[in-house]
Amino acid sequence: xxxxxxxxxxxxxxxxxxxxxxxxxxxxxxxxxxxxxxxxxxxxxxxxxxxxxxxxxxxxxxxxxxxxxxxxxxxxxxxxxxxxxxxxxxxxxxxxxxxxxxxxxxxxxxxxxxxxxxxxxxxxxxxxxxxxxxxxxxxxxx
Amino acid sequence: xxxxxxxxxxxxxxxxxxxxxxxxxxxxxxxxxxxxxxxxxxxxxxxxxxxxxxxxxxxxxxxxxxxxxxxxxxxxxxxxxxxxxxxxxxxxxxxxxxxxxxxxxxxxxxxxxxxxxxxxxxxxxxxxxxxxxxxxxxxxxx
Numbered sequence: 001x002x003x004x005x006x007x008x009x010x011x012x013x014x015x016x017x018x019x020x021x022x023x024x025x026x027x028x029x030x031x032x033x034x035x036x037x038x039x040x041x042x043x044x045x046x047x048x049x050x051x052x053x054x055x056x057x058x059x060x061x062x063x064x065x066x067x068x069x070x071x072x073x074x075x076x077x078x079x080x081x082x083x084x085x086x087x088x089x090x091x092x093x094x095x096x097x098x099x100x101x102x103x104x105x106x107x108x109x110x111x112x113x114x115x116x117x118x119x120x121x122x123x124x125x126x127x128x129x130x131x132x133x134x135x136x137x138x139x140x141x142x
Numbered sequence: 143x144x145x146x147x148x149x150x151x152x153x154x155x156x157x158x159x160x161x162x163x164x165x166x167x168x169x170x171x172x173x174x175x176x177x178x179x180x181x182x183x184x185x186x187x188x189x190x191x192x193x194x195x196x197x198x199x200x201x202x203x204x205x206x207x208x209x210x211x212x213x214x215x216x217x218x219x220x221x222x223x224x225x226x227x228x229x230x231x232x233x234x235x236x237x238x239x240x241x242x243x244x245x246x247x248x249x250x251x252x253x254x255x256x257x258x259x260x261x262x263x264x265x266x267x268x269x270x271x272x273x274x275x276x277x278x279x280x281x282x283x284x
Binding site: 012013014015018045048049050052053056057060061062123126127128133134136137138140141142 | 154155156157160187188190191192194195198199202203204265268269270275276278279280282283284
């Protein structure tokens with residue numbers, strides 16, 4: 001039983017999220033997703049959706065076995081609880097893998113870090129990411 | 143094997159959609175969802191998301207076995223192809239059940255029409271529907 005962890009904000013769900021989670025699930029048997037709390041989203045605009053609603057929507061997606069909200073102060077607390085064999089990073093997530101690996105080792109966590117593949121398909125220029133969905137709402141509804 | 147059909151626009155996914163689809167799935171064994179094409183959404187503002195993206199996101203939800211785009215001219219064409227035992231209407235969908243039943247009978251379609259239950263939970267005032275998500279985007283991002 002190989003447990004995999006994926007993580008992110010998962011604000012307004014789109015096919016890029018589903019692709020990342022499918023890819024992460026394919027790395028093992030059981031996929032746990034850590035959904036960032038709004039208070040911890042500091043590198044981009046805060047999510048539109050409430051924390052619980054984002055967690056619930058991620059949990060409703062087929063590749064996901066369990067979805068958890070992150071810990072407000074210590075990102076490693078849920079990792080310790082879940083104890084995954086693999087942490088799957090999204091292909092565009094700005095994490096320094098070496099620093100993350102070192103921080104995990106400091107906490108006595110032994111897990112492999114892998115990258116999910118990018119969403120590579122012919123229609124990707126037509127797909128809307130969370131940012132493009134928000135832009136479209138602002139263009140069409142304001 | 144009882145096949146159930148649910149249908150709707152499913153623009154920006156939220157827990158009300160998941161509740162409706164779970165309820166519909168529980169009425170039988172296999173859930174097919176017909177996702178309305180944007181050209182056929184005339185009773186409310188057109189969806190923000192492209193047709194294919196809405197279909198794809200619905201197909202990624204756990205209760206859904208297959209998601210189809212609607213027929214642009216004749217709403218009964220996918221129903222004929224799927225041949226469901228039950229059509230599950232959302233609790234708030236404005237369909238006249240008797241007229242729908244008569245129209246199905248006219249087309250030689252023998253299926254039962256049922257209503258899904260409303261989403262009844264303590265936190266429902268905190269949950270965002272598609273409309274409230276759009277309002278929040280307009281408030282916070284414009």
